[in-house]
Amino acid sequence: MFTTKRALTGIALGAAAALALTACAGGAAEPAATFDPEEEVTLTFTWWGNDDRAARYEALIEEFNKQYPNITINGQFTDFPSYWEKRQTEAAGGGLPDVWQFSDSYLRQYGEPGYVLDLGTVKDYIDFSTFDEALLGTGQLGGTQYSLPTGYSAWANFVNDDLITANNLTPPEGGTTFDEFSSWMAEVTESTSGAVYGGTDVTQRIQTFELALRADGKNLYTEDGELGFTEDELKEFWESGQELRDGITVPQSRLEEITPKSGFGAGLTATETSWSNFLGGYLADSGASSISLIAPPTAKEGSKDLYRQAGLQMAISAKTEHPEAAAVFLDFVVNSPEAGEIFGTTLGFPASTSKLEGAVLEGADKQVADYLTSVEDRIGEAPPVPVVGYGALEQKFWDLGKALGLGAVTVDDAVKQFFDEANVVLQG
Structure with a gap:
């Protein structure tokens, strides 16, 4: 486990495109509570992956804390099978992480019972306008936006x-x-x-x-x-x-x-x-x-x-005690230019335009971009939302x-x- 926190002063919240979410999430969500940008908050965050991914997340959290020094992020990671075994146990006990790396493979399983937060409730803290409708749809069920993709890939x-x-x-x-x-x-x-x-x-x-x-x-x-x-x-x-x-x-x-x-x-x-x-x-x-x-x-x-697979996503626990702060962090992961620069294409080719702006597509990242271009003629429609x-x-x-x-x-x-x-x- 690692914990990163910077004792810097000042904070700036980026305004979200609320109308964009209203269109994609049905507009039925209750408004979020007022967010205090100076409140000391600790969030849990978890993902699956290897040491390379962990190092990138650690660097991203350090960048996040330059802007949001009052939000401490406690991060953990594990391999893919163990990851979902633990999430299943946590869901049953009501203890899912505040923010967690998600997958569209589990969208019905965690979305339908209400384990993950309807992002419409925190629409003032996430910019949805940076995603095209097809990519937004990979995190939707019944018009409700439960998660957002970090990027997309192809086999x-x-x-x-x-x-x-x-x-x-x-x-x-x-x-x-x-x-x-x-x-x-x-x-x-x-x-x-x-x-x-x-x-x-x-x-x-x-x-x-x-x-x-x-x-x-x-x-x-x-x-x-x-x-x-x-x-x-x-x-x-x-x-x-x-x-x-x-x-x-x-x-x-x-x-x-x-x-x-x-x-x-x-x-x-x-x-x-x-x-x-x-x-x-x-x-x-x-x-x-x-x-x-x-x-x-x-x-x-x-x-x-x-097909363009946007399976790697970010979600928030429906039971988080700090939904607004969690949304601020989720937005940073999926939208910030810093995330684009740090992760390149390792979480998929950047799904949001703002994240793509920060990505330097050279070396391995350019290879991935070139590959996606090379198979465009073979790309078909995305499959249906995965079964429960x-x-x-x-x-x-x-x-x-x-x-x-x-x-x-x-x-x-x-x-x-x-x-x-x-x-x-x-x-x-």
């Missing part, structure tokens, strides 16, 4: 250029078919005798399955909050990864030994697919001097299977994918377990 394929050069490998092409990419991974693993694997089993990730579904005009879930695929479709998808698990990709047993690092972060694989904003973290974890971003493989050439419990289902999918890699379950068993879990979650 990408990361390539460790150092490993490619050191092993005299031919780099992969972007946007190939899955079969072509699997063949490339096999060549890498064979040519290095397993010293470097071509990649990780891409069928472990629900996002890869999502790409395959979207190529056929489907989604993981429907507008009505149901699954958008069948057991047979999931079975076919997981069966397609058997060849990868039989020696092409890095063994799951090796990955278990290096957790929480990924195979790519540990230098075991030449490639890994993930969200484009992971570039900064991958550079920090892997120590690579150069990492390329290329388009991920596709199930159908010419399809609009990619989507975060748990995403984790279940990943856990079952790893179990398949360890040989602990069969494909049939994995499919049954996933749908049994989905039935419980969706009916819950």
